[in-house]
Amino acid sequence: MSRVATNTKFMQKYDYVIIGAGVSGLAAAQQLRRQGKTPLVLEARDRIGGRVLTHRGRGLVDFGAQYIHGANAATWEWVRDNEIVTQAWFNETNPTTAHTHLFAVDGQWLSGDEALKTRIAELCNHPTQQPAHDISFADYYRPLAPADDPAFILANVRNERIEAADLTRLSAYHTAHERNISTSGWGNFKVPNGYDAIVAALAKEVNVQLNSPVLQVDWSEDGAILHLPTQQIWARYVIVTLPLSLLQLGMPVFNPPLPAEKLQAIHALAMGHVCKLVLWFKTPFWQDFTFISTNGVVASWWPVLSSPATLMGYSGGPRAIQLSSLGQAGAIEQGLHELSQLYGPAVREQFSEGHLQDWSTDPWARGAYSYTPVGAGSARQQLAAALANTLFFAGEAANVNGHHATIHGAIERGREAADEAMQTG
Numbered sequence: 001m002s003r004v005a006t007n008t009k010f011m012q013k014y015d016y017v018i019i020g021a022g023v024s025g026l027a028a029a030q031q032l033r034r035q036g037k038t039p040l041v042l043e044a045r046d047r048i049g050g051r052v053l054t055h056r057g058r059g060l061v062d063f064g065a066q067y068i069h070g071a072n073a074a075t076w077e078w079v080r081d082n083e084i085v086t087q088a089w090f091n092e093t094n095p096t097t098a099h100t101h102l103f104a105v106d107g108q109w110l111s112g113d114e115a116l117k118t119r120i121a122e123l124c125n126h127p128t129q130q131p132a133h134d135i136s137f138a139d140y141y142r143p144l145a146p147a148d149d150p151a152f153i154l155a156n157v158r159n160e161r162i163e164a165a166d167l168t169r170l171s172a173y174h175t176a177h178e179r180n181i182s183t184s185g186w187g188n189f190k191v192p193n194g195y196d197a198i199v200a201a202l203a204k205e206v207n208v209q210l211n212s213p214v215l216q217v218d219w220s221e222d223g224a225i226l227h228l229p230t231q232q233i234w235a236r237y238v239i240v241t242l243p244l245s246l247l248q249l250g251m252p253v254f255n256p257p258l259p260a261e262k263l264q265a266i267h268a269l270a271m272g273h274v275c276k277l278v279l280w281f282k283t284p285f286w287q288d289f290t291f292i293s294t295n296g297v298v299a300s301w302w303p304v305l306s307s308p309a310t311l312m313g314y315s316g317g318p319r320a321i322q323l324s325s326l327g328q329a330g331a332i333e334q335g336l337h338e339l340s341q342l343y344g345p346a347v348r349e350q351f352s353e354g355h356l357q358d359w360s361t362d363p364w365a366r367g368a369y370s371y372t373p374v375g376a377g378s379a380r381q382q383l384a385a386a387l388a389n390t391l392f393f394a395g396e397a398a399n400v401n402g403h404h405a406t407i408h409g410a411i412e413r414g415r416e417a418a419d420e421a422m423q424t425g
């Protein structure tokens, strides 16, 4: 291992530097602060929160994460300590909840009878046991029902949406294992006053430097030099919380390059895609409902209760990529077209404005959250492994407890990486 050669005499020096002020980086910073450390967090954007983005305009809409998944999620510590208001929301795989869940296939409503709901929920809850070998969701699901069974169609779209994944790549074997080891519990909870309250809680008294993209990391067992556009910073320990997609794109540059096992792990995992399509209307044309599941390009809809006459469209996996390819105007048109098939001319009469939140083209996210493809094996463990007692890896994708792709998984992994760095120091 070569030593960092540049003269560090005139650089700012820190014991701990964290790259990324998303929830993982902020949680890492809080963990360090609890032990009396004073980390610096470097953030490329002009805001904190990363894939959490609360929009306040005609009402309040979360353009990124918006639910707490599970009654035991690590997020609750911050929610309770900061008295952040939450509300239970429905769980689509539990058909007994008292919510209006509507279903449509090919632009036509399906009768929402209990048998259909139960059948969809049954299919959505698969795999209930880990398959004997590593196969994709597509291969695992194929024998379970005829391809034209509406419940089967909607369950597949739901899996794409939830996992943000291409089902021909998503591993049923690894996903079943990840679900089995998860301890986050059941239930979904909204944060009606905005998810950014959780980010604000995590950021309290943390030293964040905004507009500071790290372009290159020169690293050795002695520490690292972080190259920013107009600044270099020396750090003894670096916690990297970057989205998987950026690591896959080779951003930032690591010098020396990351070792082969680390690169293999980075490329064995997959970044999933999600688009949120927000449509604001003059007045609601719909009767109260909780959720619509469809097989349109926009895979689901729900009313945003914190914003008047607002519908949220949500697609994951290939449908999100399709929506992204349409661009803002095209995606809005697609959403209006699909809603009009269900609700008629009132949709266009009442339409006011729309917004496509496309995380795939966001330069500092390049996707929504990670998933585990067939063949990924122990890639998350390898991604999370520290290098040279200098580089520590966090972010949702490095969570090995079955909690990747979530806020609580990112928080958990941020804390763990901070502990690993402190144990080294």
Ligand SMILES: Cc1cc2nc3c(=O)[nH]c(=O)nc-3n(C[C@H](O)[C@H](O)[C@H](O)COP(=O)(O)OP(=O)(O)OC[C@H]3O[C@@H](n4cnc5c(N)ncnc54)[C@H](O)[C@@H]3O)c2cc1C
Pocket (backbone or CB within 6 Å): 019, 020, 021, 022, 023, 024, 025, 042, 043, 044, 045, 048, 049, 050, 051, 052, 063, 064, 065, 066, 067, 068, 069, 212, 213, 214, 215, 241, 242, 243, 246, 251, 252, 274, 275, 276, 359, 364, 365, 367, 368, 369, 394, 395, 396, 397, 404, 405, 406, 407, 408, 410
């Ligand atoms: C549409 C959508 C909906 C979601 N819904 C939910 C949900 O309801 N519940 C849930 O639990 N999870 C949800 N998630 C997942 C959740 O948002 C993520 O798992 C979590 O926010 C990831 O946090 P992170 O800190 O690992 O990454 P990020 O939030 O991406 O933070 C990484 C930070 O690094 C910064 N950065 C990137 N490159 C550089 C660089 N070179 N130098 C410096 N900084 C850099 C980025 O700007 C970013 O701020 C959703 C995600 C999306 C996209």
